[in-house]
Amino acid sequence: MSGGVIAIDGPSASGKSTTARAVAEALGFAHLDSGSLYRGVTVVALREGFRRGLTGANALAALSPETILRAAEDRGLMLQPDGTGFAAYLEGEPAEEALRSVEITAHVSAIAAIPVVREWVNSRLRAMVRAGQDVVVDGRDIGTVVFPDADLKIFLTASAETRAGRRISQRGQRIDPEYLDAETQALAARDRADSTRQVAPLRPAEDAIHLDTTTLDFEEQVQFIVDRARLIFARD
Ligand code: DC
Numbered sequence: 601m602s603g604g605v606i607a608i609d610g611p612s613a614s615g616k617s618t619t620a621r622a623v624a625e626a627l628g629f630a631h632l633d634s635g636s637l638y639r640g641v642t643v644v645a646l647r648e649g650f651r652r653g654l655t656g657a658n659a660l661a662a663l664s665p666e667t668i669l670r671a672a673e674d675r676g677l678m679l680q681p682d683g684t685g686f687a688a689y690l691e692g693e694p695a696e697e698a699l700r701s702v703e704i705t706a707h708v709s710a711i712a713a714i715p716v717v718r719e720w721v722n723s724r725l726r727a728m729v730r731a732g733q734d735v736v737v738d739g740r741d742i743g744t745v746v747f748p749d750a751d752l753k754i755f756l757t758a759s760a761e762t763r764a765g766r767r768i769s770q771r772g773q774r775i776d777p778e779y780l781d782a783e784t785q786a787l788a789a790r791d792r793a794d795s796t797r798q799v800a801p802l803r804p805a806e807d808a809i810h811l812d813t814t815t816l817d818f819e820e821q822v823q824f825i826v827d828r829a830r831l832i833f834a835r836d
Contacts, residue, residue, distance in 0.1 A: 610756035631685030634739035743805035
């Protein structure tokens with residue numbers, strides 16, 4: 601039996617993961633962060649390159665997608681249950697810290713543009729739902745490609761500047777105009793890369809509910825999604 605699916609898509613730093621986690625907690629669903637698998641594959645690729653004496657973009661360019669995915673399997677990249685959801689594990693250890701480094705963030709878009717990597721990630725996400733798990737999944741193509749039949753689809757947005765400000769605050773840093781501008785531009789560049797790639801570009805599903813969080817606070821945006829989910833899942 602397949603589980604229920606709530607898809608939350610949107611650009612970088614739109615608050616998808618924290619929102620998805622809170623929605624999952626409120627509904628008793630499990631949270632699946634699809635980006636963590638793309639980040640995990642990026643960690644594996646850079647480590648594999650390093651083993652061969654290559655770094656950064658040179659490492660990614662020198663390795664075939666098949667080599668990268670074989671290394672991901674060999675190093676045990678997987679999602680394992682962790683409280684409210686699933687966390688990425690690598691070589692038997694939680695990989696969360698490695699996934700969020702600046703280096704991984706800089707290279708993950710290139711990895712996420714590789715079609716066979718996307719198929720590998722998608723098959724892992726779908727396996728969870730086939731196992732009967734009710735999930736809140738966040739990403740860029742969840743409502744369009746991974747789960748086009750999701751019970752509820754949300755497309756979260758906020759202005760690039762708002763997202764940049766939130767990201768800086770999350771890091772516990774002070775928001776000065778120069779830093780805010782640099783972060784806004786970095787986010788806009790990632791949005792462009794994710795929206796213009798050939799495979800599964802970032803775009804809202806036709807039947808997604810758009811939620812602009814620029815002027816909402818966190819509780820309001822979570823409650824908005826939980827209320828809609830309750831209407832849908834109460835009918836089943
Ligand atoms: O959400 P995030 O920042 O952790 O995502 C990391 C990268 O993975 C980002 O460049 C977009 C990409 N991604 C994707 O292409 N498709 C998804 N479903 C999730 C993430």
